[in-house]
Amino acid sequence: MKDTPGWASPGSAPSDGQEPDNSGTAEPPEQPADQGGTNQPEPPSKWSKEQPPPGQWSAPSPQGPGQAPPPPPPGPGWGGRQPPGAGGYGGQGGGWGGRGYGGPGGPSGWGGNWGGPPPAAKPGVIPLRPLGVGEILDGAVSTMRTYWRTVLGISLTVAVVTQIAVILLQGLVLDDSASTDVLNDPNATAGELSRALGDTLLSSGVVVLIGLLGTIVATALLTSVTSRAVLGKSVTTAEAWHDARPRLPRLFALTFLLPLIAVAIITVGTLPGLLVAVAGSSSAGAALAVLGGLGAGVVALWLMIRFSLASPALMLEKQGVLKSMSRSAKLVRGSWWRVFGIQLLATIIANIVASIVVIPFAIIASALSGDGVAGFLGSGGSPGWTFLIVSGIGSVIGSMITFPISAGVTVLLYIDQRIRREALDLDLARAAGVQDYGSDSPRTTPGS
Structure with missing residues (x-):
């Protein structure tokens, strides 16, 4: 019979192979009438001859040395008889709760001092059992707090390199002033508007691509750090890079494949409405495109959540791109809303904390750029170097917060x-070196 929390191990027979009677006491063996030709007096019994009915007797007085205590009567919810103090769940002896976890026949009984099962093993930042929402968020923050040198070192390095690349591109190559002037010109031709819109989208796409590359690298390195933090083991930045580097090409492919799938689904959903609009029915086509886009967006969101655990599956299980997506879909199956809620909550928290840092830096950058906040918002021109550098510092600090929380x-x-x-x-537990961790460990969840 497999032991599970809340059930005692099957009891053992009393010593010397004697079987207990119905009252729960063991009769001493009969003494021979004549041993060596002399009559020996019968040793006095430590038990009263008048025993109370079964199930109502109290704990006996302390036993003499070498004498086994009588087993308690069976009670509901217990796997068998077990003497108090024999090291089970309750009783006077060593066990999970000693006197505080009493059971039938124990000193505290069913209703006395119920303390619950012992806490699960926690070699690292999380207990080894199913986690609640708060424990997942706390584990991500604890990883950042406990291993702050490695976590903040990785986040700072990736954020600084990413922002330097973005600032140089925006300041030297991606000059949007001409495109902005054309887009704000009411007399611009359709060809000029198309070219200006294409240039703007290209520059925005390059900036997003650089940020995405930095996010991929940070996620890969922080995945290794968090997985070690669960075991209570630290890892240096060099070790994290050594573990993550062979998986980076596949992680790049996975990260680019998922948005492409979402874009393809939304395109397919809006395409019928666009075709109807081109055919001549503009109002009906627009309505159909909106409905198709909304439906396709719901499908794309559903798929993105199903594949949201593919990145850690790829890094930690060393799976391929398609296999990691399959593993994620298997793990999320039946828990879609829970995974979606936790991911959404973590994203909101990370963005709020980052905005608290980034927005003041953007205001300061606008004030220092010369035109002030209102002037910058109304001009629509290309930002100067002062604005780019100051706002870039704020973005670096914000990324140092969002990277560890999202990845963790x-x-x-x-x-x-x-x-x-x-x-x-x-x-x-075995990897962390926890001793005697097995089927009797509690697997309860404080929250969902």
């Missing part, structure tokens, strides 16, 4: 789903 929550959510579905906590 995703990795811990992946580990939590594997604990719930595949009992990953057993493997984690």
Whole structure:
């Protein structure tokens, strides 16, 4: 019979192979009438001859040395008889709760001093059991706080390199002033508007691409750090890079494939409405395009959440792109709303914290650029170097916060789903060197 929390181990027979009677006491063996020709007096019994009915007797007085205590009567919810003080769940002896976790026949009984099961093993930033929402968020923050040198070092390095590239491109190559003037000109021709719009989209796409590349690198490195933090083991930046570098090409492919899938789905959804509008029915085509786009957006969101755990699956399980997407879909199946809610909550928290840092720097940058905040917002011109540098500093600080939270929550959510579905906590306990961690460990969840 497999031991589970809330159930005692099967009881053992009393010493010397004697079986207990119905009252729960063991009769001493009969003494021979004549041993060596002399009559020996019968040793006095430590038990009263008048025993109370079964199930109502209290704990006996302390036993003499070498004498086994009588087993308690069975009670509901227990796997068998077990003497108090024998090291089980309750009783006077060592066990999970000693006197505080009493059971039938124990000193505290069913209703006395119920303390619950012991806490799960916690070798690192999370306990090894199914996690609640708060524990996932706290684990991401604890990783950043405990291993701050490595986490902030990775985030700072990636953010600085990314922002330097963006500032140089925006200041030297991507000059949007001409395109902005054309877009604001009411007399511009359709060809000029198309070229200006294309240039603007190109420059914005380049900036987004650079930021995406930095996010991929930071996610890969922080995934390694968070997975070690679960085991209570630290990792240096060099070790994290050594672990993540072979997986980066596949992570790039996965990160670019998912947005392409979303864009393709939305394009397919809006295409019928666009065709109807081109055919001559503009109002009906616009309505159909809007409805098709909304429906396709819901489908794309559903797929993105199903594949949201593909990145840690690719990094930690060393899977291919398609296999990691399949693994993510398997782990998310049946928990879509929970995964969506936790990811959305983590994104909102990270963006709010980052905005608290970035917005003041943007205001200061606008004030220092010469035209002030209102002048910059109304001019529509290309930002100067002062604005780019000051706002870039704010973006670096914001990225140092968002990178660890986003990557940490995703990795811990992946580990939590594997604990719930595949009992990953057993493997984690063995990897962390936790002794005697097995089937009797509690697997309760304080929240969902």
